[in-house]
Amino acid sequence: MFQVRFRQQAGSLIRLRYADEWIGVLVLISIALFVGAVIEAGVLSDWLSPPIRLNVVLPKTGVGGLTTGADVQILGAHAGTVRRIKLNPSGDMYAIVDLDPQVEPFIRRDSRAVIRKQFVVAGASYLDLTRGYGEPMDWSYAVVDASPEANPIDTITKTFQDIHDEILPMLANARDLTAQLDGMAKDIRAGKGSVGQILTDDRLIRQTEETIAGLHDVIQRLEPIEKQVGSVLGKADVTMGNMSAATGDLRKASPRLSSVMKSTDESLKELPALLTQARASMYSLQKLMIQLRGLWILGGSSTSDAGKRLPADAVQP
C-alpha cells in the first residue's frame, strides 16, 4: 500500500521537474510559427519596400466624393490608397496617393485618373488610373490630372430634355395643321373657293352637261368628214403603192449603183495625181513664160539669178 502511494508521488514529482522545459519548447515553437506567418504575409517586404507617391490634380468642379483612404485602382486591380486630400492657396485641390511600387511601369506621363463610383451611381468613390504608353514618369515630382466620370443620370436627363425640346414644336405644328384643316373644311362647307363651289353650286354641272351636248353635235357634224377622210386614206394607200413600186425599181437599180460608185471612186483616186500633174504643167508654163519674157527679141532682158528671197523693202517695220 505504502509502496503504491510512493510510486504515485514519485511519478508526479518527475512530471513537475520537466514542466519548465516543455513550456519553453512550446514558446519557441509559437515564436517560430509567428515569424513564419509574418514572412508568409509579406509584411516585411511591405516594410522594406516603401510605396511610391503620386500627386493627382483634382478637377475644379469637385472631388466627386473622394476621401482620404479611398481605393486607387489600375487596370481593375488595387494599386494604392489616397493618403491625403489637400487644398492649396490658389483654390486647386490635389490628392496625395501612395502606390504599390509594382505599378510603377504602368504609370507614365500620359496616364490619367478618373474618379468613379463603386456602383456606377452609388457607393464609395475611388480613383481609377489609366495605363500610360508615353514617356516614363518623373517620380521625383509625379503628377497626373483627374477628371470625374460622366454621371449617367445627367446623360439620361439631357436626353429627356432633348426629346422634350423636339416634341413640343411638333405638337404645336400638329395643332396648327388641325386648325387649318378645320378652317378649310368650314370654308368648303360654306361654298368658298373652287372646291366649295363645286360642292355647293350646281351651275358647273349644268355647264358640263351643255358641253357634252355640244360635243355630241360636233361628233354628228364630223361624220360626213369621216367619210371624206376614208377616201383620202384610200388615195394615200394608192400613193404608198406607187412609192413601193418606185422603191422596188430603186432596189433593182441598186446593183448598178454600186458599180457607178466604184467607177466614181476610181476616177476620184486619179484626181490627186491629175491635180499634181496640172500643177506641174502650170508651173512649167509659168517658167516658160518667164523665159520668153526674158528673150531680148521680145523686148525682155536677162534675169539675174539672185535667189528667191523677198527684197529688203518687203520687211515692214
Next chain:
Amino acid sequence: MIIDTLGKFRVVLCLLSLVMVTSCGGKVKIQETGLDAWNQAMDSGHDAVILRRYSVAETNYQEALRIAILRNDARRIGEAGYNLAVVELSGGYPDKALKQINQTEALLSIRSDHSMERELGLVKAAAFYRLGQDQSALKTALPFASARDPVGQHACLVAGLAAFRLGDMTSLEHVSKILAEVKRAPSDMLLADRMELLALQKLRTDAVDALHLAERVADLRRKYGDFRGMERALRLAASAADLAGQGAMAQSLKDQAEQSLKADKEGTPEAGVSEEL
C-alpha cells in the same frame, strides 16, 4: 540668077534668125535635181505675197523650208526661213517672225552658214520694233546699217525709227547720213526712207516742213503698196500737223491712218499691188 541668089539669101537669113533666137533665148543651166518642189513653193509664196495673201504665202514658205531641210541645203534653208519670217511680220505676227528668225539662225548655225546673217538681222530688228522693244531694235539694226546694198539701207530706216522712239537723235542723224551717202540714183522707196528719217529729225524743229515730207512719204508708200509704211507716215504727218497748230488736219490724218490700219487688220486682200515687193 538674081532670083536664085535672093532665094538662097532668104534661106540663110531664116537659118541665121533661128540660130540667133535659139542662142539668145536663154542660157542652158544645169539644174539641180529635186529642186522643182522648192522652186514651186517659193514661187507660189512670192505670188501670194504680191496678192497680200500672207497666210497662203506662209504655208508655201513653210513647205519650202521643209524641203530645204530635207535636202540639207543651207542656202535654201536661209532663203525660205527669211521669206517665212518676212510674211509673218507682214501678216501682223512679229512674235512669230522673231521665233522663226531664231529657228532659222539655229538651223544655219549648225551648218556653219552665215550668208543670210544681215537679212535675218534686218527682220529681227523690224520684229523688235513692231513689238515695242526699241532698244533691241536699234541694237540689232545699227551694225547692219550701210549704204552699200538694200539690206543695209533698210536697216538704216529701222534703226532710225527705233532711235526716234527712244529719243536718240544722234543715232537718227547717223543713219540718216548713211542713207544720204547712197551714190547711185535712189529708188522711190529709198527716197521715201530718206524723207521719213528727215521728217522725224525735223518734227521738233520745223513741223511744217516735216508735215510736207511726211505727206510725200505717204504718197510714195501708197504708190508702192507699202500700206503699213503709209499708215506710219500718215501718223507722222498728223503729229507734225498737230505741232504746226493745224488741229483739224491732224485729226483728219489720224483718222485716215486709223482706217487704213483697221482695213489691214481685217485682212482684206488687195489686188493691184506693185510687183516691186
